[in-house]
Amino acid sequence: MSDEHARAAPPPRKLKLATVSLAGCFGCHTSFLDIDERLLPLLERIEFDRSPLTDIKHCGPCDIGLVEGGVCNAENVEVLREFRAHCRVLVALGACAVNGGLPAQRNNIALGELLQEVYRTGHGLAAGSRIPDDPELPLLLNQVHPVHEVVRIDYFLPGCPPSADAIWDFLNALIEGRAPTLGPGLLQYD
Amino acid sequence: MAAATLETLLGRHGHDGTRLVQILREVQDALGWLAPETLTAIAHAIDRPRAQVESSAGFYSFFHTRPLGDYRILFSDNITDRMLGSQALLRRLCERLWLEPGRVSEDGLVSVDTTSCTGMCDQGPALLANYRAITRLTPQRIDHMARLIRRRVPVSDWPREWFRVEDNIRRRDVLLGNGLAPGEALAAALERAPTALLDEIERSALRGRGGAGFGSDIKWRACRAARGDAHYVVCNADEGEPGTFKDRVLLAGFFDLVVDGMCIAGFAIGASQGFIYLRGEYRHLLDLLETRLAERRAAGLLGRDILGRGFDFDIAIHLGAGAYVCGEESALIESLEGKPGKPRIRPPFPVTHGYLGQPTTVNNVETLALAALIAVRGGEWFRTIGTASSTGTKLLSVSGDVARPGVYEFPFGVTVAAVLEAAGAQDTQAVTTAGAAGPCLTAEAFGRRIAFEDVATGGSLMVFDASRDMFEVARNFINFFAHESCGLCTPCRVGTAVNARLMDKLARGRGSPCDLEEMEKLHQLMQHASHCGLGSTATIALRDMLARFRPAFERRLRSPDFAPDFAPAFDLDAALSQARGMTGRSDPGAHLGDETSATGALRAGEEPR
Amino acid sequence: MNDSFLLDGETIPFSPGQTVMQAAAAAGKYIPHLCWHPDFAPHGSCRLCIVRIGGRYATACTVGAARGQVVENRSEAIDAERRTLLQLLFVEGNHFCPSCEKSGDCVLQATAYEMGMLTPHFDHFYPDRPLDASHPEVLLEFNRCILCELCVRASRDVDRKNVFALAGRGLRSHLIVNSESGRLADTDFAATDRAAAVCPVGAILKKRVGFAMPIGKRTYDPRPIGKSHEPGTREDE
Numbered sequence A: 001m002s003d004e005h006a007r008a009a010p011p012p013r014k015l016k017l018a019t020v021s022l023a024g025c026f027g028c029h030t031s032f033l034d035i036d037e038r039l040l041p042l043l044e045r046i047e048f049d050r051s052p053l054t055d056i057k058h059c060g061p062c063d064i065g066l067v068e069g070g071v072c073n074a075e076n077v078e079v080l081r082e083f084r085a086h087c088r089v090l091v092a093l094g095a096c097a098v099n100g101g102l103p104a105q106r107n108n109i110a111l112g113e114l115l116q117e118v119y120r121t122g123h124g125l126a127a128g129s130r131i132p133d134d135p136e137l138p139l140l141l142n143q144v145h146p147v148h149e150v151v152r153i154d155y156f157l158p159g160c161p162p163s164a165d166a167i168w169d170f171l172n173a174l175i176e177g178r179a180p181t182l183g184p185g186l187l188q189y190d
Numbered sequence B: 001m002a003a004a005t006l007e008t009l010l011g012r013h014g015h016d017g018t019r020l021v022q023i024l025r026e027v028q029d030a031l032g033w034l035a036p037e038t039l040t041a042i043a044h045a046i047d048r049p050r051a052q053v054e055s056s057a058g059f060y061s062f063f064h065t066r067p068l069g070d071y072r073i074l075f076s077d078n079i080t081d082r083m084l085g086s087q088a089l090l091r092r093l094c095e096r097l098w099l100e101p102g103r104v105s106e107d108g109l110v111s112v113d114t115t116s117c118t119g120m121c122d123q124g125p126a127l128l129a130n131y132r133a134i135t136r137l138t139p140q141r142i143d144h145m146a147r148l149i150r151r152r153v154p155v156s157d158w159p160r161e162w163f164r165v166e167d168n169i170r171r172r173d174v175l176l177g178n179g180l181a182p183g184e185a186l187a188a189a190l191e192r193a194p195t196a197l198l199d200e201i202e203r204s205a206l207r208g209r210g211g212a213g214f215g216s217d218i219k220w221r222a223c224r225a226a227r228g229d230a231h232y233v234v235c236n237a238d239e240g241e242p243g244t245f246k247d248r249v250l251l252a253g254f255f256d257l258v259v260d261g262m263c264i265a266g267f268a269i270g271a272s273q274g275f276i277y278l279r280g281e282y283r284h285l286l287d288l289l290e291t292r293l294a295e296r297r298a299a300g301l302l303g304r305d306i307l308g309r310g311f312d313f314d315i316a317i318h319l320g321a322g323a324y325v326c327g328e329e330s331a332l333i334e335s336l337e338g339k340p341g342k343p344r345i346r347p348p349f350p351v352t353h354g355y356l357g358q359p360t361t362v363n364n365v366e367t368l369a370l371a372a373l374i375a376v377r378g379g380e381w382f383r384t385i386g387t388a389s390s391t392g393t394k395l396l397s398v399s400g401d402v403a404r405p406g407v408y409e410f411p412f413g414v415t416v417a418a419v420l421e422a423a424g425a426q427d428t429q430a431v432t433t434a435g436a437a438g439p440c441l442t443a444e445a446f447g448r449r450i451a452f453e454d455v456a457t458g459g460s461l462m463v464f465d466a467s468r469d470m471f472e473v474a475r476n477f478i479n480f481f482a483h484e485s486c487g488l489c490t491p492c493r494v495g496t497a498v499n500a501r502l503m504d505k506l507a508r509g510r511g512s513p514c515d516l517e518e519m520e521k522l523h524q525l526m527q528h529a530s531h532c533g534l535g536s537t538a539t540i541a542l543r544d545m546l547a548r549f550r551p552a553f554e555r556r557l558r559s560p561d562f563a564p565d566f567a568p569a570f571d572l573d574a575a576l577s578q579a580r581g582m583t584g585r586s587d588p589g590a591h592l593g594d595e596t597s598a599t600g601a602l603r604a605g606e607e608p609r
Numbered sequence C: 001m002n003d004s005f006l007l008d009g010e011t012i013p014f015s016p017g018q019t020v021m022q023a024a025a026a027a028g029k030y031i032p033h034l035c036w037h038p039d040f041a042p043h044g045s046c047r048l049c050i051v052r053i054g055g056r057y058a059t060a061c062t063v064g065a066a067r068g069q070v071v072e073n074r075s076e077a078i079d080a081e082r083r084t085l086l087q088l089l090f091v092e093g094n095h096f097c098p099s100c101e102k103s104g105d106c107v108l109q110a111t112a113y114e115m116g117m118l119t120p121h122f123d124h125f126y127p128d129r130p131l132d133a134s135h136p137e138v139l140l141e142f143n144r145c146i147l148c149e150l151c152v153r154a155s156r157d158v159d160r161k162n163v164f165a166l167a168g169r170g171l172r173s174h175l176i177v178n179s180e181s182g183r184l185a186d187t188d189f190a191a192t193d194r195a196a197a198v199c200p201v202g203a204i205l206k207k208r209v210g211f212a213m214p215i216g217k218r219t220y221d222p223r224p225i226g227k228s229h230e231p232g233t234r235e236d237e
Ligand SMILES: Cc1cc2nc3c(=O)[nH]c(=O)nc-3n(C[C@H](O)[C@H](O)[C@H](O)COP(=O)(O)O)c2cc1C
Pocket: B207, B208, B209, B210, B211, B212, B213, B214, B236, B237, B238, B239, B240, B241, B324, B325, B326, B327, B328, B329, B330, B362, B363, B364, B365, B367, B368, B532, B533, B534
């Protein structure tokens, strides 16, 4: 989208990177770690803020946020908003973040019916099973949404998961303040 | 019983597949709805694949493949109806009948819904009761109607007065004041050779009144020159443009002139068959017109050997079934052939490959009436009226915020201001000059002239005074196009739906500036990429209103510091409603606020640390 | 035969009666398209093939080639509009490629790659069109149908069966089959029909052959669709 967002500050300051998995399977994070030995030079340029790789619980001001997974519950919404508020550049990472993905395949079933089936009437449930109402558990949204339907997203990196090479190219472009593009063979939806 | 009805009916249509739209309408009239087994039976009888029959049945708004009640009430949903209070009347009727709009009552008795403009803007609010037009609705009429429905009184026994349709002619000029006898124009035309007649039309510089302003002589000559087994004349009486009703008035009061015009066109191009494609909303005219055609046949003014001059020409009337796109000439021809009204790939144009692949000239009702007038009075005479490149007069349907809505005949070149003055418009903030599909003018442009070279119009002028919310006007138009897109091509099918969704989002106060940009972008795309005129004109009024009435749109945006460049289309807290209901939770975690006021959030342009 | 026009600056010969698309394809040049197929009459519905000829927009699959035309095809401006058209198609249907058997062989997906579509951008409509698995050999997944009518044309013009048609209007347009039950099994459709093999997307799928090709070996894995038209490569299926 707009170049302003893409233009990160030049070194020496290390750029802050936050990552999160919402309604995703951590596949995109795994793919990220698949950049393998390239992780070391990357760490010269960036430091992680909130991420499954650190134990920082809340996102501070960041240069780049990577969001994996779609938005399926109230907690996803809160976290996504936190990322949007704190990250100058927010990236939808992977198929589920980009279009809702597998979780969104429930979107044509009314949530009520779904909960009823899973917790009350489905096969193999213990007698007296009921729909959990523990306030600790986030409530489900009526439908699963891709992240761009909930907050503004600056860049999209599709793929299920995006390949390590695609993530590497993308991140390098962002770090160097270029608008990222995906080279030949790196744009994949599956 | 059903089988017997079906057989008689199909027999009357000669089991002719090209009459499928007519067959479907009559079968539905007789049986209430088009059940799956009915469609199968029709397909057998006309020897067409069942899927094609279902395809046509599924395309037109006035056909239903599920039962929609013994009484189907459709409120005309043009902006002019809304301005006259149609929405409150719809709610009132629903309340009286214990009904939700769009749903069939539990006893299967009645359903109430909306339909696109029914062409009664000068005498609205209007509705269709079992596809019969009722005008000048009032709360009293609605209450009375609810009682009649509950007592199961057939629509044919409802008060006659309700079905009265006025002509409301407010200004007559050469056309509406013609004073010609039936057949007089035709007799004058038959005095000449067809080529001489074409020369006369050429001298008149007559241009089509259907919107595009195509030279009628050029069209007729091309059609005459095209080779084919038969040639056809089609009178385009689909008049679907919101705010237009002048063709209705011509058909109701000047039908002989229109028929003369069709015969003349047939004589000029070498046709012996004509069709009138009458929009389904004008069902009330059908019997009248059929009777008049029969009378003309008896009087030697139609059919074999017209006026004893060896010229054969007959006319069949086809009734549309609720599809605006069928006004587009190639979609109209598809519909005449019994198919869904989807515009064809052009070229080839109808003049060479039209009805059944044969040379066909499609003309607007008014064009044909004017051709008849020219045949008597001459092209030179006609050219003295109007402007150099827009000769003659133009019928204007004027509605909205005016004291005297109705039909005005003015010579081309009249200013918008003069029309407004004649109609008694006051405090006018905007006028749409080509229905929902054209520009929206504001005061500084009222000095412009009605003419093809300036303000081109098919004749629909809707007037909005300063009290009107132009956002709601735009939204009404956008919803109209989303409903009427034929669905053939991507930009219009999905683009109109996205636009409608964006306008709904704004109406809910959830918009952001990027939604307005999105609409501009879709406008460009639909202009460039649409297959027919419906898609390429669907956003012109919106674009004008976005430019000229920006504040009406901006009022619908969330506060700028909340949504500088983005806002979701849906209410996130409401999206938790089903889960809250299922779990019975109401704790703070069971709700989502509008925004996070996350501490330490970045402000625009700020850098981390 | 020395008639020619210019396509993005390159001279393309054509013979009388050819469309711009046909002439370009014959010359091995790619003009993006979804509803066009060399074996069938053009349909002009997807609008992916819009080009600019002397500044005016036209669809390459329907417009006749003419001497001296200057045709703008792969400019950034036109590709951007094509990208938007693709995005509209993606949100209209339900395209979750990772679980689609057509992935890698899909013309919609391959065209979206070629146009560099990174996101469907618009809010999704998530249509609810139940799939039809009634036929023993072929599955219909209506949520992926892009309404190109290739199956309609193939079944009507080649198979002479009229198994398919479109019904509805506007966004409610949808594919139907030729049976009162609405089930494919109750038509005379056969897996050997041309209509069974012509769908550019994963809406008409032969059963039990899905995911047979490993990733990397599928139609568009080695060569993007924009290069598939060059001499020596096969078109579509
Ligand atoms: C979406 C659409 C709707 C149209 N509706 C009408 C109509 O209701 N009546 C009409 O005469 N022409 C209508 N037209 C124009 C016709 O296609 C055609 O140009 C016209 O009937 C030609 O008649 P004329 O030469 O007498 O103007 C419509 C065009 C489009 C694209």
